[in-house]
Amino acid sequence: MSTVAAPRAFDSAAFEAFVAERREPAWLVELRRAAFAKFQELPAPSRREEEWMRTDIRLFRLEKFAPPAFASEGPAPVGTTVPAPILSAGVELGGTMTVVNGRAVDAGCDADLASRGVLFGSLETLVLEHGDKLRPYFERKLVNSSADKFAALHAAFWTGGTLLYVPRGVAVEKPLHNLAALVSQGAARPAVDLSKLMVVLEEGAQATLLSETAGDDGPALHCGSIELFVGKGARLRYVNLQNWGSGTWHFAHQKGAVDRDGSLQWTIGALGSRLAKVNQHVGLVGEHARAQVNGVMFTEGRQHLSYHTLQHHEAPHCTSDLLYKGALQDESRLVWRGMIRVDPLAQKTDAYQRDDNLMLSDGARADSIPGLEIEADDVRCTHGATAGRVDDSQIFYAQSRGLTRKEAIRMIVAGFFQQVFDRIEIESVREALGLAIGRRIREYQ
Amino acid sequence: MSHAEASHQFTPVAHAADLTDKGRMVVEVEDRLLVLVRVGDDFFALDDVCTHDDGPLSDGTVDDYAIACPRHGAKFDVRTGAALTMPATRPTQAHDVEVRDGQVYVRIRSTPKTAEAPHLPGQKPAFVSTSDPAAAATGELAPAQGELAPPPVEPERSVSEDSVREALKQVIDPELFVNIVDLGLIYNVSIDEQTDGKKHVAIDMTMTSPACPAGPQLIQNSKDVLGRIDGVSAVDVKLVMIPPWTPDRMTEAARDQLGIF
Numbered sequence A: 001m002s003t004v005a006a007p008r009a010f011d012s013a014a015f016e017a018f019v020a021e022r023r024e025p026a027w028l029v030e031l032r033r034a035a036f037a038k039f040q041e042l043p044a045p046s047r048r049e050e051e052w053m054r055t056d057i058r059l060f061r062l063e064k065f066a067p068p069a070f071a072s073e074g075p076a077p078v079g080t081t082v083p084a085p086i087l088s089a090g091v092e093l094g095g096t097m098t099v100v101n102g103r104a105v106d107a108g109c110d111a112d113l114a115s116r117g118v119l120f121g122s123l124e125t126l127v128l129e130h131g132d133k134l135r136p137y138f139e140r141k142l143v144n145s146s147a148d149k150f151a152a153l154h155a156a157f158w159t160g161g162t163l164l165y166v167p168r169g170v171a172v173e174k175p176l177h178n179l180a181a182l183v184s185q186g187a188a189r190p191a192v193d194l195s196k197l198m199v200v201l202e203e204g205a206q207a208t209l210l211s212e213t214a215g216d217d218g219p220a221l222h223c224g225s226i227e228l229f230v231g232k233g234a235r236l237r238y239v240n241l242q243n244w245g246s247g248t249w250h251f252a253h254q255k256g257a258v259d260r261d262g263s264l265q266w267t268i269g270a271l272g273s274r275l276a277k278v279n280q281h282v283g284l285v286g287e288h289a290r291a292q293v294n295g296v297m298f299t300e301g302r303q304h305l306s307y308h309t310l311q312h313h314e315a316p317h318c319t320s321d322l323l324y325k326g327a328l329q330d331e332s333r334l335v336w337r338g339m340i341r342v343d344p345l346a347q348k349t350d351a352y353q354r355d356d357n358l359m360l361s362d363g364a365r366a367d368s369i370p371g372l373e374i375e376a377d378d379v380r381c382t383h384g385a386t387a388g389r390v391d392d393s394q395i396f397y398a399q400s401r402g403l404t405r406k407e408a409i410r411m412i413v414a415g416f417f418q419q420v421f422d423r424i425e426i427e428s429v430r431e432a433l434g435l436a437i438g439r440r441i442r443e444y445q
Numbered sequence B: 001m002s003h004a005e006a007s008h009q010f011t012p013v014a015h016a017a018d019l020t021d022k023g024r025m026v027v028e029v030e031d032r033l034l035v036l037v038r039v040g041d042d043f044f045a046l047d048d049v050c051t052h053d054d055g056p057l058s059d060g061t062v063d064d065y066a067i068a069c070p071r072h073g074a075k076f077d078v079r080t081g082a083a084l085t086m087p088a089t090r091p092t093q094a095h096d097v098e099v100r101d102g103q104v105y106v107r108i109r110s111t112p113k114t115a116e117a118p119h120l121p122g123q124k125p126a127f128v129s130t131s132d133p134a135a136a137a138t139g140e141l142a143p144a145q146g147e148l149a150p151p152p153v154e155p156e157r158s159v160s161e162d163s164v165r166e167a168l169k170q171v172i173d174p175e176l177f178v179n180i181v182d183l184g185l186i187y188n189v190s191i192d193e194q195t196d197g198k199k200h201v202a203i204d205m206t207m208t209s210p211a212c213p214a215g216p217q218l219i220q221n222s223k224d225v226l227g228r229i230d231g232v233s234a235v236d237v238k239l240v241m242i243p244p245w246t247p248d249r250m251t252e253a254a255r256d257q258l259g260i261f
Helices: A012-022 A026-041 A111-115 A123-129 A131-139 A149-157 A392-400 A405-421 A427-440 B133-140 B142-148 B161-168 B215-227 B252-258
Strands: A095-100 A103-109 A119-122 A162-166 A176-182 A191-193 A196-201 A206-215 A220-230 A235-242 A248-258 A263-270 A275-284 A290-299 A304-313 A319-328 A333-342 A350-359 A365-374 A380-389 B011-015 B024-029 B032-039 B042-047 B061-063 B066-068 B075-077 B094-100 B103-107 B186-193 B199-205 B232-239
Touching (some): A012 A026, A012 A149, A026 A131, A026 A149, A095 A119, A103 A119, A103 A123, A119 A123, A123 A196, A131 A196, A149 A220, A149 A248, A162 A176, A162 A206, A176 A191, A176 A220, A196 A206, A206 A220, A220 A263, A235 A248, A235 A427, A248 A263, A248 A290, A263 A275, A275 A290, A275 A319, A290 A333, A290 A427, A304 A319, A319 A333, A319 A405, A333 A380, A350 A365, A365 A380, A392 A405, A405 A427, A405 B215, B011 B024, B011 B032, B032 B103, B161 B199, B161 B215, B199 B215, B215 B232
Parallel strands (some): A162 A196, A176 A206, A191 A220, A196 A220, A235 A263, A248 A275, A263 A290, A275 A304, A290 A319, A304 A333, A333 A365
Antiparallel strands (some): A119 A162, B011 B103, B024 B032, B032 B042, B042 B094, B061 B066, B066 B075, B094 B103, B186 B199
């Protein structure tokens, strides 16, 4: 076993050592190398850029972090407990996958799925065995590795990702589950997760994937990507719950591309992290493709979550529907910038976006910035945003019906989220989100 | 994540000589970025956040005791953090500063839970969701809202019988729509100072009738409002039925409200 010490920084020496340890196919190394060159070349994001002007990352110092530990060092200190997943409670799963501190630690799926050609498990392992099959998807670069310094960093150094590959015409009935955890307790260095999630549904395939993250409250970094390829007539339900600990910096680029007659239901829950900056893109790339995006956010303390969504209509007759709802407590911040972009040939587009925020304290703040860029002339695009506080008269009304103040607030918050919960078809997900939010609600005045 | 903050310490952040008059610099204290400002020989520290657009204040210019945000011109009083001009309307957090032997120290001041924030017209509830049962029902209540649901009272700093009674006025009998203090439901208030300086509050309260269905709710709400008073570490609410409550115990205000003369 190699005894080379793990690199201490994201520099050239570290990159070479990283690549040397992995023995990946040449085409993948080339992709990493190009991304690393981009990472070195790109400046750090500036407050003057529209995407970053509301998101202060001056306290984030990349030099405090280093590439994930080498495989030979193991995933996390011995005795570390991995937080229990919450999305999969009571669900009969077809497969599970766990990544701790950027290292795959456990993977498995039903034998009958494997026999039908389904691949589910560690992306870094599977890409070694099925490189030819996966190469086109890597090379499509659904997430642009040059988008910014974080995207380039991720593309150069990603480890321990998760892959779900469903061949043509195969329907996976049982949901699959993957958990990424950041555990810094007892670790010598801040925990780092640079994992990549890739889902490929070939023509006519169907699957449900439940993804979640978890972590303790020590300093940690997640710099990741999600790529969802939904083939012709395929149907993907994807749930992604961001539930990192309160010390985690979360930077992510996430994109789904839906081909002709395909459909994507993408639900995100965002509860955790110290600061999150996420680009969530949906591309409608074939005629009659459909995408529904649901967002449930709850923030507290001094958390700052910033979501930048894009619904990109690249083909005619497509539908996209985005609904984000956020409740904010204490001095937390939510930023949403949403864009609907309609290409010239994407006639008969039907696109909708809406962001509602509910402030539970005076110190909280939400910014909603919807936008439209429409280059076709026969489309229906609508958007809306609301922000408001819990109304004292609503609380009083509930109290006059025998509820305590706290119960009243819980009920009002539950009512606020109901509209988006109604769209989430998976019961365990609704329950997990509802419970997690209910637990966080504090007495407020 | 806990909202209760540990007590903060003075931390050295700079040498007094690092800044000249009207000078400012960014300093980091307890994982927060602050702008440190010098006016004459005095030093001030504010959160480095303009409450208008959340951008940093530290690039702004200092004039007299005001720092101006470089983007849209909002000004803040460096002594208090108060917003002085549009477009900012909310204060930014000010922190404690000390200068000793040429060294500048800053201590983080926690944000009070209920910061008094001015509201611009139109800033209030834009949100009424149609899928929200509680919201749909509030229409019935709206006309009487002014007298029945006064805004919560800022908790008193010192714990006294008066401040306890004042706080209890936030608890409203859901059937009579009158607060429990004016109804005369509070018999006795005792405040017990503990060795750690915290107070234990015990109250004796009664009900208008022994079978009052709102009892548990009134008790819980009383515990909640008393627990929120600064310096109170424990609350005990004892339900007593002797002497029994009579309408004579109501204040003039309560009688007026109920239309009893």
